[in-house]
Amino acid sequence: MKFETTIVVPPDHPAFAGHFPGQPILPGVVLLGWAAGALGTALGRPVPPCQIAAAKFLQPVRPGTSLLIRHVRQPGGAWHFEILAGDATVASGTLKVTAP
Numbered sequence: 001m002k003f004e005t006t007i008v009v010p011p012d013h014p015a016f017a018g019h020f021p022g023q024p025i026l027p028g029v030v031l032l033g034w035a036a037g038a039l040g041t042a043l044g045r046p047v048p049p050c051q052i053a054a055a056k057f058l059q060p061v062r063p064g065t066s067l068l069i070r071h072v073r074q075p076g077g078a079w080h081f082e083i084l085a086g087d088a089t090v091a092s093g094t095l096k097v098t099a100p
Contacts, residue, residue, distance in 0.1 A: 001073040003042035007034055011063035026061040031091045035081045038069045039095060053078060055093035061085065071095075 009026055016024040032052060040047035061067070068084045074094065083091040 003039070003071045005038035005042065005069045007038070007067045007069065009061060009063055009065045009067065013063070016063060024063050026063075026065075028055070028057045028091065031057070031061065031083055032093075034067075035069055035071075035083060035091075035093070036095060039071050039079055039081070042071060049098045050079075050095045051098055053094040053096040055091065057091050059085070059088055059090045061090050 013026070013030070015027050015030050019025060019027055032055060036047045036050060039050075065085050067090070070082045070084065072080045074080055078094050078096045080094050081092065082089055
């Protein structure tokens with residue numbers, strides 16, 4: 001099973017305040033939240049309880065960037081995610097669903 005979600009990073013997202021003046025970079029925790037939230041939306045229910053089994057942040061994300069969040073189901077109920085800006089992977093990891 002595979003899901004894809006597109007998000008455009010709002011230039012006025014509150015996470016940019018102070019992170020970093022003159023060089024705004026979206027914090028990784030926001031990307032993780034979007035990955036979990038997109039999974040819940042794709043499954044048609046609130047974000048399932050999950051743990052972050054792995055996460056890599058490969059490139060900075062700037063205001064206004066269009067992101068594609070891709071989820072692929074793994075054996076045992078885990079979900080691999082990739083977050084792409086164009087052809088570049090900006091983050092990837094695995095969400096392990098801990099409850100049905």
